Amino acid sequence: MASELEPEVQAIDRSLLECSAEEIAGKWLQATDLTREVYQHLAHYVPQIYCRGPNPFPQKEDMLAQHVLLGPMEWYLCGEDPTFGFPKLEQANKPSHLCGRVFKVGEPTYSCRDCAVDPTCVLCMECFLGSIHRDHRYRMTTSGGGGFCDCGDTEAWKEGPYCQKHDLNTSETEEEEDPLVHLSEDVIARTYNIFAIMFRYAVEILTWEKENELPAELELEEQSDTYYCMLFNDEVHTYEQVIYTLQKAVNCTQKEAIGFATTVDRDGRRSVRYGDFQYCEQAKSVIVRNTSRQTKPLKVQVMHSSIVAHQNFGLKLLSWLGNVIGYSDGLRRILCQVGLQEGPDGESSSLVDRLMLSDSKLWKGARSVYHQLFMSSLLMDLKYKKLFAIRFAKNYQQLQKDFMEDDHERAVSVTALSVQFFTAPTLARMLITEENLMTTIIKTFMDHLRHRDSQGRFQFERYTALQAFKFRRVQSLILDLKYVLISKPTEWSDELRQKFLEGFDAFLELLKCMQGMDPITRQVGQHIEMEPEWEAAFTLQMKLTHVISMMQDWCALDEKVLIEAYKKCLAVLMQCHGGFTDGEQPITLSICGHSVETIRYCVSQEKVSIHLPVSRLLAGLHVLLSKSEVAYKFPELLPLSELSPPMLIEHPLRCLVLCAQVHAGMWRRNGFSLVNQIYYYHNVKCRREMFDKDIIMLQTGVSMMDPNHFLMIMLSRFELYQIFSTPDYGKRFSSEITHKDVVQQNNTLIEEMLYLIIMLVGERFSPGVGQVDATDEIKREIIHQLSIKPMAHSELVKSLPEDENKETGMEGVIEAVAHFKKPGLTGRGMYELKPECAKEFNLYFYHFSRAEQSKAEEAQRKLKRQNREDTALPPPVLPPFCPLFASLVNILQSDVLLCIMRTILQWAVEHNGYAWSESMLQRVLHLIGMALQEEKQHLENAMEEHVVTFTFTQKISKPGEAPNNSPSILAMLETLQNAPYLEVHKDMIRWILKTFNAIKKIRESSSTSPVAETEGTIMEESSRDKDKAERKRKAEIARLRREKIMAQMSEMQRHFIDENKELFQQTLELDASSSAVLDNGPVVSDKTLIALGPAKTQISEQRQFVTCILCQEEQEVKVEDSAMVLAAFVQRSTVLSKNRNKFIQDPEKYDPLFMHPDLSCGTHTGSCGHVMHAHCWQRYFDSVQAKEQRRQQRLRLHTSYDVENGEFLCPLCECLSNTVIPLLLPPRNIFSRLNFSDQPNLTQWIRTVSQQIKALQALRKEGSASDTASSKHVENVNELQLPEGFRPDFQPKNPYSESIKEMLTTFGTATYKVGLKVHPNEEDPRVPIMCWGSCAYTIQSLERILSDEDKPLFGPLPCRLDDCLRSLTRFAAAHWTVVSLSVVQGHFGRLFASLVPNDSHEDLPCILDIDMFHLLVSLVLAFPTLQCQDFSGISLGTGDLHIFHLVTMAHIVQILLTSCTEENGMDQENPTGEEELAVLALYKTVRQYTGSALRGTPSGWHLWRTVKAGVMPFLKCSALFFHYLNGVPSPPDFQASGTNNFEHLCNYLSLPNNLICLFQENSEIMNSLIESWCRNNEVRRYLEGERDAISYPRESNKLIDLPEDYSSLINQASNFSCPKSGGDKSRAPTLCLVCGTLLCSQSYCCQTELEGEDVGACTAHTYSCGSGAGIFLRVRECQVLFLAGKTKGCFYSPPYLDDYGETDQGLRRGNPLRLCRERFKKIQKLWHQHSVTEEIGHAQEANQTLVGIDWQHL
C-alpha cells in the first residue's frame, strides 16, 4: 500500500512546496472574511500534509506545515518576513521577571526551607544556582513533570525572589505596566485577528467528538475512504495486556506492538491500523472483544483520516502559539485576552473554559500540550493569571466531577493546575473572598462522599473497589484545601472573616460526619468473622491532619475569628453529643466523702469510636484561647458558661479507656483492625490531632471540675470504681484465685489509669496549656527520643511530627540538646543527647510507645549506673501551667487520688498474691514524686507571706481515717524501703524521702513549726541501708554483665553469617595484618634471597597441616594423599582492561594462547581461603544440588547462586564459589633433578630448546602423516637427529594421587568453562592455557591494587588472598601432569616461537600485541613438559631463568618501542650513569632495526627512567609469581611500605641492577632477536602511525569521576532521553560507574535479547562492559546497583551523604547530597578486588527479598 501511495504523495509535495507564505498572507490581509479564508486554506491543505499513511512522518509533516500553514500566519502577524519580524518584536519586548521554566520529568527542583512561602515554591537548577538560597537550608527533589520555576514570583519567597538572571532592572519597572504599549497598533490588530481564528480552530478540532465528520467549515466535498483505528490509553490495562491484544488484533510483531503500547502510554493515543473503514472497524472489534472480559474494554475509535490530520495540526498550532508568544509579552497578553474572551454562549464559553471543561475527554498528549500553553501564557501574565484563576474556581466543581469520572493520573489532569493559583497568597485570598473557594472545595468534597449511616456519619464499610478508587481521587481535594490555607493572612478584612467562617462552617459539617464514625463494640465469646474496614477513615483523618492544624492557625491570627470559630465548634459538638445523657439513668458515685452524678456507660459493653475530630478541634481552639489570652481579655464574648465539663471529657475519656482495655487484652476478639487503629491513634502521623488533643480535652474539662469528681468518673469509666470505693476490696479480691485473668486485666487497667493521671498533670508542653513556647515543645520531644538511643538525623525526623511545610522545627533546637557524631566509612552520623539534658527525662513521656518506654528506662538507668549515681528516675521539674489550666495540679493532692495511692501502697506493703503489680507501684511513686516536685516549686516561687495551698507533704504524713485506720503514705513508703522484693524501686523511694525532707526544711525555714521526728530515723535508716544496697547493686551489675555476655553469645550464634560477613570484610582490607607472608617458610637469614634460577635460595619445605571445615579432621598436605581443596570463585573480568568492549566472537574457535596487552577478557580467581577434603566437598556439593532440585520443583524461585552452573556457597562463610582449587606442595621440587653438568648460557639454551622443539615438531608431523603402529613410530624417532640427552618417548610418571589428579582436572575445567563461556570439556587443548592465564591475570590484578594503594609488594596480605595465590600458582604449575604432554609441548613451541622465530609458526602476534607477563607465566609453566624429556642435565631452574631473562628483554624492547617517544631531546647533555649509556646504546640498536622509524633520540636519563617505570609492574608480578611458585621467602625490604626498591627486586629475581646488561651479556643472540622483533610488519605500521599499541606502565582503571553535588547528576540524567524511543525521557536513567554510560534501565523500550532472553539495558551493558558484572548508579533513586549475570544483583549504599552523614536511598528526604570520596573509593576497591559478585552473594543471603527481584530486566 505504501509503495502505491509513494508517487502520489510526492506529487502533492511538489504542489505544496510551490505555495508562497508571503502571497497567502497577502491574500489574507486583503480578505473581508478572514476566518472563512483561513478555514478554507486549512480545510484544503491540512489533510494533504498530515496523515498520509499508516506511519507518521513527523519531520516531513512539520516541514510542510511550517511552509504551507504556519508560515503564512507568521507573515500575516508580522506584516513582513518573520525572520526579521520576530527578532524586532523580541527586541522591543521587556521581558518578564518570571522564569516560568516548565519542568521535565526527572529534572531537579529546589526549594528553600528558609525562604519559600510553602514547599510547592520551587526553582529550576539554573535559577537556584544564581540565587541567594544556595547558601540556605534547601531541599532538592526531582520533578514529576509539569509545574514550573517560581523564580521572580515575589509572593513565593520571603526573601530573594529573583535569581541573578531574573533580577534585571527590577527597580525601574512599575508593577502593572501594560505590555501592549511596546507593540504597534497594526501588529496588535493583526495578532488579535490571527490568534482568535487559530485558537478557536484548535479548540474546536481538539474537542470535536464525531469520528466520521468534520466541522462544516472544514468539510471537503469529496471524502476518501481512509481511516485510522485509534487506540487510547487507559490506566486499567497493563502493558502486557495491550501488547498481547495488539498482536492478535492487527497482526503485528511483538516489537511493533511494544512500540504501539509505548506511544499509547506516552501520548495517550496511537493509530494501530490505517485503511478503509471496514478494515479498521474489524481491528477495533477484535481489540474490544479481547479486552472486555474482566474490565471495561480498551477505548478504540475508527476515525476518518482528515479528522486525525486536523487534530494533529491543532496540537502543532498550540505549540506554535506557545512559541510565538515567547517573542513578546504583548503577544502573550493578546493570546490571554483571546483565550478568556467570553464566547457567544455566555458564561463559561471562552476558549479556555471550553478546553478545561473537556479536559477529561482529551487524550493525554493533547492535554499536556494545552496545559503547557496555559502555563506559558495565562500563568505568566499576572493580570490574566487572576482572571484565569477565577474561571478555574468557577468551574471547580465541574472539573473535579470530570476528574472523578476520568481514570488518568492527576498529573495529566487540568485540576492539577490548582497548585498554581491556590498557593499564591493574594490569589488564594481573592478566591476565598470573591468565589467562596473554601466552601466550594469542602462542599465538592462532601458531594463525592455520599455513603452515610443513619446518623449522617461517613460509612466506608462496604466500599467497592471502584468507590475506593474514587475515594483516592477525591483526596486531591483535601490537597487543594491545604494549598488554599497554606499561606496565612496577615490582615483580615471583614469579607475575609465572613468567608473564612463560612468555610469553617462547611468544614465543621465535614468533621461532624466524621465524629463517631466507624464505631466498634467489644466482641465477646466469638472472634470477629471479618476484619472491619478501618483504613479509609484513617486515611481521611491523616489527610486532614494538616488542614485541621491550619484551620486552628488561621483562627489564632484574629481574635474575632477565634471567638466565632470557638462558638461554632462548641455548637456543633453539642449537636453531636448534646443528648448524651438522654434516656440513661444517672448513677451516683462517692469516695472519701465526695460524690458525683454520672451516666451509666461501659466502654466494654457499648459502642465506642476513635474518631472525634469535633471535640479535638474544640480542644485545639480552647488552647488558643488560653495562649492568645482571648479567654482573659474577652470572657464575656465566650460561651464558657455553656461548657459542661462532664460532656467535654466524656468521649475523649472513652477513647483513652478503649486504648487501656485493648492493652489489657479485653478486646482480643476484635482482631487486628482495632490494634491498627490504636496504633495510628498514637502514631506520629496522627497523634497531633488525635491522641494529643484528647489529652488536652481532658485537661480542659478537668481544669473546670472538682478533681475528686473527675477521678471518680474516671474510675467508673475504667470500670475500676468498685475496687477503690469498697474498703478491703483489694484483700478480698486477692484471695479469689479463680479469676486470675480478671485480676491481671484489672492490674493493667489500674496501671493505665495511673499513667493517664500522670499525663494529665505532667503534659504541659503545648503552648497554651503550659507556659512554654514551640521550641520547648520540640526540644522535649527530641530529648525523649534521644533518651532511647542516639539517632541519625532522618530517624529523628521520622519520630517527630511534620507541619504542613514538612518541617519539624528540629534544626533550630537540636544543637541545644544534642551532640553530633560524624559517621565513619560505614554507618551514619548520630545525634547524642547532651548529658545535662538527662535530668529532663520523664519516664512517662506521653509519646513513648511501650517498647520505647522500657528501652529508654533501661538506657537511662544504665547511664546513671555508669556515672555512679543512684538509679532513681524521678519526674523532672515541670514548667507552670497557664492560668486556664492551673487548677490541674490539684489532682495530685485530691482526696480520691490520695486514697487510690494509699490503697495501692497498702497492697504493696501486704505483698499478697498477684493483686498488685510493680508497675502500679512505680507509677504511684512517680505521682508522689510529681507532687513533691510541684510543692517544692510552689514553695520556691512563692512570694513572701503568700500562703502556699499545695500541701501534699502534710497530707501524706497523716494516717488514713476511720474505719480502716491505715498508716500514712509516708509511713508505708518507709516500710517499703526495706522490702526485699522491691530492690529495683529502692532508689526512687529513697529519692522521695529525701525530697520530702528537703521540702520540710524549706517549710520550716519559712515557718516556725517544729521539726518532725521522722527525719532522724529516715536518715539513719537510709545510711544503714546504703552498704547493703551497694553490695546488692554490685551483685546486680555482675549479674547483668553475665546476662549480657550470654545474650551476646546467643546473638552471635544466631547471626553467625552477619558477623562473619563483617569479619570477611575486614580481611578483605589489604592492610589487615592477620598473616604475613613470612609465616609459611622458615626465615632465611641470608639477605640475598633469590627466587629463581640455578642460584635460587634453597629452602626446606615445611610440612603443612590443614583442617577440613566440613569434618574438622586435620590432614597433612601430601603428594600421594587424598586432595584438600579451597573453595574458589572463577570469573571473567575486564577490571584491568581499557578495552572493555572487546569480546570473544566465537568462543569455540577462540585461541587464548597469547594475551593481548590491553588485558581484555581476563579470567580472575578468588577464594575465601576455606579448606575442605575433596571428598567432603564433593558430598556437600551433591547435597546442595539435590536440595536445589527439590526446591526448584516446589517454588520456581531463583537462589542467590546458580547450582546448574556449578555455583555453591562456601559451607563456612557462605561466600559464593563455583569451583575448588587443590592444595599442593611446591610442584617444582617434585620434578627437579640434580644438576650434574654445567648449565648452558642463554644463547646455548635457546639453541638447545629450539632444537628440541624442532625435533618434537618433526615427530608430530611424522605421527600425523603415518598414524600407524607405535613400533614404527619409535623407529622414526630414532632416525631423527635428536639433541643430546633428549628422549621424546619418555613419559614421566605422575606423582599425584588419583584424588589430586581429579581435582586438578576439576579446577582446570572450571577455569576453561567460565573463562571462555563454553561447555566443559576436559580434553580441550585450551584448558591448560586458561589455567596459566587465570594465574597470570590474578597476580596482575593484585599487583595493580598494591601499587594503586602504595602498599609494599610483600607486605602483610590477608590469609585468604595469600592462600589463594599460592594454591593457584602451584595448581597452574602442576596442571600439565593431567594433560597430554604433546598438547602442552605444542603450546610451548608456539609461545617460544613468538620470541625466537621458527619457520613452522608464522601467524604469531608481533611483540607489541603480547602481554609479556602472561607469556612468561605460560612459558615457565609449560616448560616442564619439555624439560622432563631432557636428560642432558639442564635444570628446570636454568630454564626458568633464561625464559625470564628472555621475556624481560622482549618487554624492554616493547617499552622502548612504545613508551619513549614523548620527551624528545630535552636534555642532550652527556649521559653520566652506566645505565643511561647502556640504554641509549640499546635504543640506537632498536632504532637501527626499525629503519629509523623510531623517532629522535631522547636523553639517556629519560630513557632509563621510562624503562624502569615501564618494566616495574612486570618485575613485581614476576616476583610474586616466582615467590608463590618456588616458595622462596621475600626479602624483608619488600615487606615495609615505601620500599618498592628496584635493586632489591632485581636481586630477588636474579637480574642485574642495570637491566640493559642482559642485552650486553647476550648480545650474540640478542641482536638477531631484536632485529626479528623490529622487522615485523605490525611494528612498522605502528611506528608509521597506522595503528595503536599499548604503552607502559599501563594506567590503572578507575571508576568514573562523580560530581561533588548530587543534583548535577540528576540534572545530567534529566537531560538524558531513551536512545531507542526517539527523544522520550528515560524513567530510570542509570549510570555505569565503570565507563560513564547512561542507560535507560528497567523499561520495555531498551530491552534487548541476550542469549535468547529479553534483558534490560543494565544487564545487557554488563555483558559488554564488565563481562557480566556491573556497578551502576540509579540516578533517580540515588542507589548503587551491583549486577552479576542475569539473576544476581543487590543494592549498595550510594557514595553521597547529606550534612548529617546519611545517605538518601530513594531521594526521599531531599537534603543536599555531597560526594563522600572515601565511600566511593570503597566501591572502587570492591571492583578492583573482583568482590562485586561476592558482595551480591552476601547481600542476597542476608536479605532473601533481594533474590526475588527481577534483576535481569533492570
Ligand SMILES: [Zn+2]
Ligand atoms: Zn528558573
Ligand SMILES: [Zn+2]
Ligand atoms: Zn531565575
Ligand SMILES: [Zn+2]
Ligand atoms: Zn532562602
Ligand SMILES: [Zn+2]
Ligand atoms: Zn573433610
Ligand SMILES: [Zn+2]
Ligand atoms: Zn569460606
Ligand SMILES: [Zn+2]
Ligand atoms: Zn529506553
Ligand SMILES: [Zn+2]
Ligand atoms: Zn559501562
